[in-house]
Amino acid sequence: MNLFNVYPLYDVTPVKALDCIITDEKGIEYLDLYGGHAVISVGHTHPEYVAKLKDQLDHLAFYSNAIQNPIQEELATKLGKLSDCDDYDLFLCSSGAEANENALKLASFVNGKSKVIAFNNSFHGRTSAAVAVTDNEKINAPLNKQQKVTFLPFDDVEALENELKKGDISSVIIESIQGVGGLDQASTLFFQTLEKLCKTYGAILILDEVQAGYGRTGKFFGFQHHNIKPDIITIAKGMGNGFPIGGVLIGNHIPAVSGMLGTTFGGNHLSCAAGIAVLDIIEKEKLIDNAISISAYFQEQIKSVPEVIQIKGRGLMLGIEFDFDVSALRKKLIIEKHVFTGSASNKNLLRILPPLTIKKEAIDQFIIALKEALAEIKS
Numbered sequence: 001m002n003l004f005n006v007y008p009l010y011d012v013t014p015v016k017a018l019d020c021i022i023t024d025e026k027g028i029e030y031l032d033l034y035g036g037h038a039v040i041s042v043g044h045t046h047p048e049y050v051a052k053l054k055d056q057l058d059h060l061a062f063y064s065n066a067i068q069n070p071i072q073e074e075l076a077t078k079l080g081k082l083s084d085c086d087d088y089d090l091f092l093c094s095s096g097a098e099a100n101e102n103a104l105k106l107a108s109f110v111n112g113k114s115k116v117i118a119f120n121n122s123f124h125g126r127t128s129a130a131v132a133v134t135d136n137e138k139i140n141a142p143l144n145k146q147q148k149v150t151f152l153p154f155d156d157v158e159a160l161e162n163e164l165k166k167g168d169i170s171s172v173i174i175e176s177i178q179g180v181g182g183l184d185q186a187s188t189l190f191f192q193t194l195e196k197l198c199k200t201y202g203a204i205l206i207l208d209e210v211q212a213g214y215g216r217t218g219k220f221f222g223f224q225h226h227n228i229k230p231d232i233i234t235i236a237k238g239m240g241n242g243f244p245i246g247g248v249l250i251g252n253h254i255p256a257v258s259g260m261l262g263t264t265f266g267g268n269h270l271s272c273a274a275g276i277a278v279l280d281i282i283e284k285e286k287l288i289d290n291a292i293s294i295s296a297y298f299q300e301q302i303k304s305v306p307e308v309i310q311i312k313g314r315g316l317m318l319g320i321e322f323d324f325d326v327s328a329l330r331k332k333l334i335i336e337k338h339v340f341t342g343s344a345s346n347k348n349l350l351r352i353l354p355p356l357t358i359k360k361e362a363i364d365q366f367i368i369a370l371k372e373a374l375a376e377i378k379s
């Protein structure tokens with residue numbers, strides 16, 4: 001059987017990894033500044049994470065959501081404490097799209113409406129409602145286009161209020177910083193107005209923290225830079241450091257009804273063990289502080305690269321913007337300089353999403369590699 005050929009692949013075959021270093025089958029080491037789409041939060045194969053998973057595997061890997069599972073409660077308590085969101089309830093699932101799917105569905109259950117506001121250039125996943133609120137025609141099939149979605153620009157309060165005023169909006173979904181779209185973010189004033197207008201017009205505010213959450217931006221959640229309190233928060237990626245786990249944090253003004261949401265795999269024992277290990281490591285190793293200080297160092301050092309026209313994003317969720325398409329540069333960085341970086345729908349942007357454990361020396365190594373690659377591309 002062949003694989004369904006949907007991914008453009010680089011010719012690199014990783015076989016092992018430790019912290020920010022990935023090793024391929026030929027023994028070549030790569031610096032990982034991308035964490036496999038912002039997934040690796042506490043570093044590859046962190047010993048505490050590995051030990052926790054192995055121990056859980058020896059006891060019980062899986063049972064469905066039909067029995068008592070105290071590990072889910074331990075995860076929820078730790079997450080509430082570390083994120084300062086302990087007044088939310090947690091629904092566990094297995095991916096970012098699934099988290100958004102459940103958030104949008106829950107909002108619709110709560111207020112009986114079905115229309116959604118999303119923002120230009122958004123990315124929320126590839127399942128039914130999640131892809132419908134994703135601003136990318138190419139990945140929206142006719143089936144998905146049946147959903148009622150209005151896309152608006154950031155920071156346009158008038159357009160937002162005009163849409164909400166119609167009274168038929170179930171929810172508004174927004175990334176605190178756009179990931180795939182290219183690191184754009186709305187202003188604090190816009191986030192705060194959005195929160196107020198959602199309350200006024202009875203729409204549920206969903207913050208998609210699938211990529212920006214888990215300390216990546218220098219606070220546990222990206223929206224915490226704007227001092228707002230969403231009704232629903234969605235999480236995944238960094239939550240399991242590679243183990244598939246996602247979640248929906250639900251404001252306690254939204255009541256749970258038995259059977260309203262559900263999943264076979266979500267919240268299984270092994271995934272919760274991964275989730276707990278990640279939170280313990282983030283706390284113990286003060287990784288949010290590290291994200292802040294390494295980000296500052298990165299932004300200082302990158303000033304020595306004259307081709308860079310702008311740095312976008314926050315913390316360790318950064319975009320380096322050039323005035324040319326970076327696909328050749330990115331390829332050179334991976335294949336010849338052995339550094340993983342990411343792309344965005346803005347073709348001039350390199351995305352930097354390293355493990356939150358990254359050190360200054362790795363940034364120095366990257367700056368040297370970037371300068372060499374730029375010089376070679378020009379010559």
Ligand SMILES: Cc1ncc(COP(=O)(O)O)c(C=O)c1O
Binds near residue numbers: 126
């Ligand atoms: C902001 C955001 N939301 C949702 C998703 C979808 O997550 P998943 O690929 O786990 O379904 C992504 C993935 O890139 C994302 O960046």
